Amino acid sequence: MTRICKIEIQNFRAIRLMNWQPSPGLNCLLGPGDSGKTSIIDAIDLCLGARRNISFSDTDFYGLDITLPIKITLTLGSLPDALMRLDSYGNYLQSFNHLNGLVTEEPEQGLETVICLRLTVDSELEPVWSLISHRAQAQGQERNIAWKDRLLLAPARLGTYANSNLSWTRGSVLNRLTEERPNLGAELANAARQARTSFGGQAGVQLAATLQIVTQKANELGVSVGNSTQALLDAHAVSIGDGAIALHDSSGVPLRSLGTGSSRLLVAGLQRAAAQQASIALVDEVEYGLEPHRLTRLLNSLGAKETPPPLQVFLTTHSPVAVRELNGNQLFVVRKSLEGQHVVHLVGTGDDIQSTVRADPEAFLARSVIVCEGASEVGLIRGLDHFWTNINGASMLAAGTAYVNVGGGEPDRCFIRGLALRRLGYRVLVIVDADKTPGMEAVQAYENAGGEFITWREGRALEDELFLSLPDAGVDALLQRAIDLVDEDLVASHIQAQSLGNITLAQIRHQRQQQGVPYTPATRQLLGHAARNRRNSWFKSVTKFENIARDILGPYIQLSDPTFVALLERIYRWAHAA
Numbered sequence: 001m002t003r004i005c006k007i008e009i010q011n012f013r014a015i016r017l018m019n020w021q022p023s024p025g026l027n028c029l030l031g032p033g034d035s036g037k038t039s040i041i042d043a044i045d046l047c048l049g050a051r052r053n054i055s056f057s058d059t060d061f062y063g064l065d066i067t068l069p070i071k072i073t074l075t076l077g078s079l080p081d082a083l084m085r086l087d088s089y090g091n092y093l094q095s096f097n098h099l100n101g102l103v104t105e106e107p108e109q110g111l112e113t114v115i116c117l118r119l120t121v122d123s124e125l126e127p128v129w130s131l132i133s134h135r136a137q138a139q140g141q142e143r144n145i146a147w148k149d150r151l152l153l154a155p156a157r158l159g160t161y162a163n164s165n166l167s168w169t170r171g172s173v174l175n176r177l178t179e180e181r182p183n184l185g186a187e188l189a190n191a192a193r194q195a196r197t198s199f200g201g202q203a204g205v206q207l208a209a210t211l212q213i214v215t216q217k218a219n220e221l222g223v224s225v226g227n228s229t230q231a232l233l234d235a236h237a238v239s240i241g242d243g244a245i246a247l248h249d250s251s252g253v254p255l256r257s258l259g260t261g262s263s264r265l266l267v268a269g270l271q272r273a274a275a276q277q278a279s280i281a282l283v284d285e286v287e288y289g290l291e292p293h294r295l296t297r298l299l300n301s302l303g304a305k306e307t308p309p310p311l312q313v314f315l316t317t318h319s320p321v322a323v324r325e326l327n328g329n330q331l332f333v334v335r336k337s338l339e340g341q342h343v344v345h346l347v348g349t350g351d352d353i354q355s356t357v358r359a360d361p362e363a364f365l366a367r368s369v370i371v372c373e374g375a376s377e378v379g380l381i382r383g384l385d386h387f388w389t390n391i392n393g394a395s396m397l398a399a400g401t402a403y404v405n406v407g408g409g410e411p412d413r414c415f416i417r418g419l420a421l422r423r424l425g426y427r428v429l430v431i432v433d434a435d436k437t438p439g440m441e442a443v444q445a446y447e448n449a450g451g452e453f454i455t456w457r458e459g460r461a462l463e464d465e466l467f468l469s470l471p472d473a474g475v476d477a478l479l480q481r482a483i484d485l486v487d488e489d490l491v492a493s494h495i496q497a498q499s500l501g502n503i504t505l506a507q508i509r510h511q512r513q514q515q516g517v518p519y520t521p522a523t524r525q526l527l528g529h530a531a532r533n534r535r536n537s538w539f540k541s542v543t544k545f546e547n548i549a550r551d552i553l554g555p556y557i558q559l560s561d562p563t564f565v566a567l568l569e570r571i572y573r574w575a576h577a578a
Helices: 035-047 086-092 134-140 149-152 185-205 208-220 262-273 293-303 320-325 350-360 361-365 373-394 410-421 442-448 462-468 473-485 488-498 505-515 521-531 541-559 563-574
Strands: 002-011 013-020 028-030 071-077 095-096 103-105 112-121 125-132 154-158 280-284 312-316 330-337 341-346 368-372 403-404 425-433 452-455
Touching: 002 035, 013 035, 028 035, 028 320, 035 071, 035 312, 086 112, 086 134, 103 373, 103 473, 112 361, 149 293, 149 403, 154 262, 208 521, 262 293, 293 320, 320 350, 320 361, 350 361, 350 403, 350 410, 350 488, 361 403, 368 373, 373 403, 373 462, 373 505, 373 541, 403 462, 410 425, 410 442, 410 452, 425 563, 452 505, 462 473, 462 541, 462 563, 473 488, 473 505, 473 521, 473 541, 488 505, 541 563
Parallel strands: 013 341, 028 312, 028 330, 154 280, 280 312, 368 403, 368 425, 425 452
Antiparallel strands: 002 013, 002 071, 071 112, 095 103, 095 112, 112 125, 330 341
């Protein structure tokens, strides 16, 4: 079963230069829009596909610069016997080192025997396919892969519409399942002739007046049509050729009538069954037309959970469901540098990455990622985003920002997780409490990789900042929200325990409601500590903090402590700076 060992792309669409060694199994490409994911799929299809007519235009050249030719080179391994024949391809057989990605001229023991196929397009827009070998070039030899051998290598592409694979058209997956072929000979030709004659007998009666007028005018104008004209089916319209035999269900309904998702799911299963004949599959936007459970079934049918993999699959996705269903060795992040050079990063299976794949797959589909110490910070940012979006219409989500919830624990975890995401090319902002000091080594490594972080003021957790920074009316609303959420008696017991019995909820409420006394710094600090009680914290969930941020913090933000507000505004500016 043929596999692509290396992909090299030059000057094709948005890709100036790319060199990538894909996995022999499933390769799921991730990245924001216009990062080049579909261009990679198309490049494989154009170079390896068995099509005689392909048109190119100036827009297929990087930067519209037609002076720099398009070059797409695929290094192919696990070659079928037809490509290992010395008399046909001996001068083009080479060795590939999977450790360093280098191709050497002579086959070597311990290295994989490969063949390099290149598609070149210059300013004349004529595609040229050729095998690459310095040895053959030195002998003045040039050749392409023979057409019958190209048919063996051609990948199956599961496009938006899978209709072409549900009939016996050229290149259809149905032709790869077995050696059987439909007979499109004399019987089908006779059926077409009978259909024309039968229709003509009926139409002659139904269209008699029209035919009489046509015959009369033809004779008047000297146009030879014989004694009469007839209404017959056009011979071209009823010709039966490639694709005339198609799949139907038991009721005779064509399977081409299936929904988009069902068609793709069926064709994926057929492609799996035909893997011995065509072992490379291409799928752009794999989630298109599929519900989550059927998307999972499609991925499984492509071998996502199997070892060794039955197919080499290249697919793109914008679905967190697809990301969550795959492991880190099947996920690849496509990144484009300012110079146009593309890099494809393997996500990997490290603990900090794989846990993010499972818990926050949306992060891998974003441009920027905010790594939050816990649910409180995630809820805070989500709520403020709602509030700010209602004011100015500029949403963090629209700017391509996603959130990762590290789940509490030691603050070092945030920086370790942030560092892993930075190495994959994401913009990363870490937000941590300041009640625990992170290790300098973790912070330094993260900052050296280009990561940024925000922490609250020294010794403070988020609850402390809220109670210490909001105006008195905001603290009133926050305290009442706690009572509504966790019960008044529990709030009262937390306050009494935190103050060692010196202050009660009743005293605080009496001073505010009856005397209008402002909250003292000591009382504010007491409430902040009481709110983050270890067993029954008042607000510690995404939903609770989201509502607090939207309903309380947002409306009172202009009256809050300027230093705290500056930290929040820094988060907003960072999210929109991508």
